Amino acid sequence: xxxxxxxxxxxxxxxxxxxxxxxxxxxxxxxxxxxxxxxxxxxxxxxxxxxxxxxxxxxxxxxxxxxxxxxxxxxxxxxxxxxxxxxxxxxxxxxxxxxxxxxxxxxxxxxxxxxxxxxxxxxxxxxxxxxxxxxxxxxxxxxxxxxxxxxxxxxxxxxxxxxxxxxxxxxxxxxxxxxxxxxxxxxxxxxxxxxxxxxxxxxxxxxxxxxxxxxxxxxxxxxxxxxxxxxxxxxxxxxxxxxxxxxxxxxxxxxxxxxxxxxxxxxxxxxxxxxxxxxxxxxxxxxxxxxxxxxxxxxxxxxxxxxxxxxxxxxxxxxxxxxxxxxxxxxxxxxxxxxxxxxxxxxxxxxxxxxxxxxxxxxxxxxxxxxxxxxxxxxxxxxxxxxxxxxxxxxxxxxxxxx
Amino acid sequence: xxxxxxxxxxxxxxxxxxxxxxxxxxxxxxxxxxxxxxxxxxxxxxxxxxxxxxxxxxxxxxxxxxxxxxxxxxxxxxxxxxxxxxxxxxxxxxxxxxxxxxxxxxxxxxxxxxxxxxxxxxxxxxxxxxxxxxxxxxxxxxxxxxxxxxxxxxxxxxxxxxxxxxxxxxxxxxxxxxxxxxxxxxxxxxxxxxxxxxxxxxxxxxxxxxxxxxxxxxxxxxxxxxxxxxxxxxxxxxxxxxxxxxxxxxxxxxxxxxxxxxxxxxxxxxxxxxxxxxxxxxxxxxxxxxxxxxxxxxxxxxxxxxxxxxxxxxxxxxxxxxxxxxxxxxxxxxxxxxxxxxxxxxxxxxxxxxxxxxxxxxxxxxxxxxxxxxxxxxxxxxxxxxxxxxxxxxxxxxxxxxxxxxxxxxxxxxxxxxxxxxxxxxxxxxxxxxxxxxxxxxxxxxxxxxxxxxxxxxxxxxxxxxxxxxxxxxxxxxxxxxxxxxxxxxxxxxxxxxxxxxxxxxxxxxxxxxxxxxxx
Numbered sequence: 031x032x033x034x035x036x037x038x039x040x041x042x043x044x045x046x047x048x049x050x051x052x053x054x055x056x057x058x059x060x061x062x063x064x065x066x067x068x069x070x071x072x073x074x075x076x077x078x079x080x081x082x083x084x085x086x087x088x089x090x091x092x093x094x095x096x097x098x099x100x101x102x103x104x105x106x107x108x109x110x111x112x113x114x115x116x117x118x119x120x121x122x123x124x125x126x127x128x129x130x131x132x133x134x135x136x137x138x139x140x141x142x143x144x145x146x147x148x149x150x151x152x153x154x155x156x157x158x159x160x161x162x163x164x165x166x167x168x169x170x171x172x173x174x175x176x177x178x179x180x181x182x183x184x185x186x187x188x189x190x191x192x193x194x195x196x197x198x199x200x201x202x203x204x205x206x207x208x209x210x211x212x213x214x215x216x217x218x219x220x221x222x223x224x225x226x227x228x229x230x231x232x233x234x235x236x237x238x239x240x241x242x243x244x245x246x247x248x249x250x251x252x253x254x255x256x257x258x259x260x261x262x263x264x265x266x267x268x269x270x271x272x273x274x275x276x277x278x279x280x281x282x283x284x285x286x287x288x289x290x291x292x293x294x295x296x297x298x299x300x301x302x303x304x305x306x307x308x309x310x311x312x313x314x315x316x317x318x319x320x321x322x323x324x325x326x327x328x329x330x331x332x333x334x335x336x337x338x339x340x341x342x343x344x345x346x347x348x349x350x351x352x353x354x355x356x357x358x359x360x361x362x363x364x365x366x367x368x369x370x371x372x373x374x375x376x377x378x379x380x381x382x383x384x385x386x387x388x389x390x391x392x393x394x395x396x397x398x399x400x401x402x403x404x405x406x407x408x409x410x411x412x413x414x415x416x417x418x419x420x421x422x423x424x425x426x427x428x429x430x431x432x433x
Numbered sequence: 434x435x436x437x438x439x440x441x442x443x444x445x446x447x448x449x450x451x452x453x454x455x456x457x458x459x460x461x462x463x464x465x466x467x468x469x470x471x472x473x474x475x476x477x478x479x480x481x482x483x484x485x486x487x488x489x490x491x492x493x494x495x496x497x498x499x500x501x502x503x504x505x506x507x508x509x510x511x512x513x514x515x516x517x518x519x520x521x522x523x524x525x526x527x528x529x530x531x532x533x534x535x536x537x538x539x540x541x542x543x544x545x546x547x548x549x550x551x552x553x554x555x556x557x558x559x560x561x562x563x564x565x566x567x568x569x570x571x572x573x574x575x576x577x578x579x580x581x582x583x584x585x586x587x588x589x590x591x592x593x594x595x596x597x598x599x600x601x602x603x604x605x606x607x608x609x610x611x612x613x614x615x616x617x618x619x620x621x622x623x624x625x626x627x628x629x630x631x632x633x634x635x636x637x638x639x640x641x642x643x644x645x646x647x648x649x650x651x652x653x654x655x656x657x658x659x660x661x662x663x664x665x666x667x668x669x670x671x672x673x674x675x676x677x678x679x680x681x682x683x684x685x686x687x688x689x690x691x692x693x694x695x696x697x698x699x700x701x702x703x704x705x706x707x708x709x710x711x712x713x714x715x716x717x718x719x720x721x722x723x724x725x726x727x728x729x730x731x732x733x734x735x736x737x738x739x740x741x742x743x744x745x746x747x748x749x750x751x752x753x754x755x756x757x758x759x760x761x762x763x764x765x766x767x768x769x770x771x772x773x774x775x776x777x778x779x780x781x782x783x784x785x786x787x788x789x790x791x792x793x794x795x796x797x798x799x800x801x802x803x804x805x806x807x808x809x810x811x812x813x814x815x816x817x818x819x820x821x822x823x824x825x826x827x828x829x830x831x832x833x834x835x836x837x838x839x840x841x842x843x844x845x846x847x848x849x850x851x852x853x854x855x856x857x858x859x860x861x862x863x864x865x866x867x868x869x870x871x872x873x874x875x876x877x878x879x880x881x882x883x884x885x886x887x888x889x890x891x892x893x894x895x896x897x898x899x900x901x902x903x904x905x906x907x908x909x910x911x912x913x914x915x916x917x918x919x920x921x922x923x924x925x926x927x928x929x930x931x932x933x934x935x936x937x938x939x940x941x942x943x944x945x946x947x948x949x950x951x952x953x
Contacts, residue, residue, distance in 0.1 A: 053860070
């Protein structure tokens with residue numbers, strides 16, 4: 031069962047419950063004038079966590095400044111960060127505790143994300159499905175994306191951003207870069223207001239068409255960061271998914287120094303063109319090349335779209351290999367099963383690595399001898415070739431492909 | 434439940450267990466390999482061919498007639514096998530016929546019970562059945578753990594059931610054997626017929642040791658029924674019925690691999706462990722069940738076997754299409770199959786002589802001159818809980834409710850390497866605990882616990898720890914994984930259990946390993 035938006039003032043519901051729901055909770059909230067807090071609880075884990083849930087509910091309500099209310103909880107084994115988010119969302123939908131937050135126990139914030147880190151795979155996690163959050167990092171993507179845009183129903187945006195905020199704060203995402211895909215502006219600004227305080231590593235900005243959109247997001251991030259005294263970077267990755275966005279690729283790519291990559295959304299782009307999206311992708315070849323070129327010209331990464339058939343691993347591998355050949359450095363995944371195939375596809379071949387290492391050692395030898403010209407056997411090696419080889423070896427090391 | 438006081442004794446693993454169960458004195462668990470059985474095996478009375486028709490035709494009109502002719506009376510033990518699983522109709526047909534005859538206080542002794550047999554509750558309430566000794570889950574399990582059953586439940590492994598019958602701990606008065614194919618003499622086979630289920634191994638002991646044996650079939654063939662998994666020479670009567678079971682529930686059309694990324698990760702890690710530990714080598718053997726993780730494990734292992742050019746000598750079923758594919762692709766010489774879970778398994782057993790039906794006698798019986806279980810190199814099992822000392826529970830939920838039978842689980846612990854493959858928590862409830870609710874397997878026999886957060890190797894197995902040193906496997910102390918999960922879920926409260934025993938868990942040698950207490 032899903033939460034319907036509240037109808038009468040002072041009441042609100044949030045979350046999900048039912049036989050097929052896992053790791054979520056449904057909260058029905060009703061404020062009242064007196065009588066204190068009254069909680070009813072049904073939970074499939076009641077023998078183990080019943081009293082912990084009651085205690086947590088009281089704490090959360092008290093942090094939200096709620097003194098008198100009836101709260102009905104149907105719990106399907108939700109973790110504490112989810113329970114807190116659902117109670118807060120239900121109370122806010124009841125028009126109560128606006129401006130107040132109840133934040134879960136924080137997990138230590140991981141090290142800041144380097145600008146040019148590996149971004150081969152970024153795993154999309156629907157922002158209103160908490161069951162996928164907790165083990166996402168175990169599958170080893172380079173990044174997780176807590177998604178507030180397409181995977182979240184319009185009526186659920188408010189609850190999802192509270193859930194995503196709590197997830198950023200409470201969940202151990204390991205070495206994954208923690209990305210959030212916000213909604214198109216202006217709704218995306220409300221998303222930023224909720225999540226930026228928890229130091230996500232990167233914000234994905236969908237449907238970017240003008241550099242001004244990037245600058246607006248950048249300014250808002252900057253404002254919130256300074257209010258929260260956050261000094262670490264929060265990067266931006268615009269998603270170009272319209273003909274206009276593609277046309278403006280370079281000006282978007284250079285709109286802020288906090289941009290680390292451009293990416294492309296092919297579903298919307300092909301729809302905008304009015305063409306069919308195919309597995310071969312000829313219809314988007316121009317747009318993809320344009321994105322790669324603009325990104326490289328701006329000195330940032332280019333990242334490919336997702337491959338949407340989760341059962342077709344051969345198709346995914348083929349797509350990934352072509353994508354790498356075209357200059358992309360990674361792509362999105364919509365299922366953990368895609369991660370390994372993508373990593374393999376974006377890994378340089380053994381032959382490429384070997385060749386690059388020979389170039390690098392020739393370069394190092396020339397350096398040590400104080401020679402300006404690098405040569406390998408009888409061939410002279412141009413500086414760009416040396417640069418490419420150095421970068422390839424460094425990348426291969428980061429991927430664990432060479433020691 | 435009788436109101437008499439139950440005497441308790443503490444066994445070798447510190448569990449309080451009843452010294453008498455259903456009027457019979459019990460031996461508390463003494464430790465693995467400590468109990469020395471003496472005496473001679475049980476045996477049925479000597480029969481004479483003069484009492485059976487020379488024509489070989491042992492058919493009677495119906496099951497009720499057969500039960501009357503067997504001399505059914507109050508207090509008898511009636512047995513069934515569970516090869517037809519949730520599709521079985523024969524067990525309830527027999528018990529309901531007994532109710533019509535008007536007998537009381539039967540002990541029902543199935544090799545396992547299923548939710549479709551929940552009408553047994555009504556027969557217990559009417560007094561027809563006194564109690565059940567056999568796995569109980571779903572409604573039957575709740576009936577037992579709510580303390581409503583008059584006698585005490587006794588849970589035995591498949592091997593333990595054979596042992597109990599063979600040793601005379603349980604004497605079967607009448608065995609009713611559902612048979613997908615049979616002839617009028619009572620030769621019976623499970624691998625053919627519209628209700629085919631593969632092996633009939635669970636009925637073997639019943640056919641040998643019961644006083645009276647009734648074969649019930651919906652596919653009567655002219656003598657001889659070939660192959661005969663059950664020998665007609667042990668059979669008193671043959672009953673033909675319209676249908677012995679619902680084929681859709683006997684075997685699944687196809688068994689499904691899990692789609693859960695977390696469970697796939699566990700399955701792959703198990704396969705990687707077998708490879709890294711050097712267990713996956715030419716001539717090796719393994720057993721895995723039909724659960725989603727086990728099936729996925731077989732697929733991952735198969736890929737690695739191909740990559741490394743490794744072949745197994747044999748694999749143990751429960752067979753599924755995934756094992757059948759190993760056989761057909763030449764990756765194993767034999768399937769030794771205790772039960773058959775899907776149609777591919779049934780077809781393979783019927784048509785391929787390398788797919789061999791086995792029984793709990795050959796596979797699991799601890800009171801024999803060895804059994805196959807200890808010859809298996811690695812076994813992959815599940816559990817509801819495992820504790821920091823590697824003790825595991827498969828029968829109850831952490832709240833004490835009966836959830837599963839033991840099956841072959843205890844017997845399988847004798848394999849060279851026992852692996853438990855488990856998610857680290859289910860519905861916020863951690864799987865690794867301080868102490869298991871019900872001890873079903875002693876930790877000394879459990880070697881590896883594989884979860885999605887890494888794998889823990891029993892510190893006793895220094896050989897395995899050494900073997901995987903330097904591999905990329907996430908090997909971690911079991912306490913580490915437990916602590917991480919408790920950080921995510923919070924430490925669960927321990928539900929309080931009652932103080933009235935309502936069932937016992939037997940070890941493979943017939944001693945009492947633990948008690949299942951009445952819940953709420």
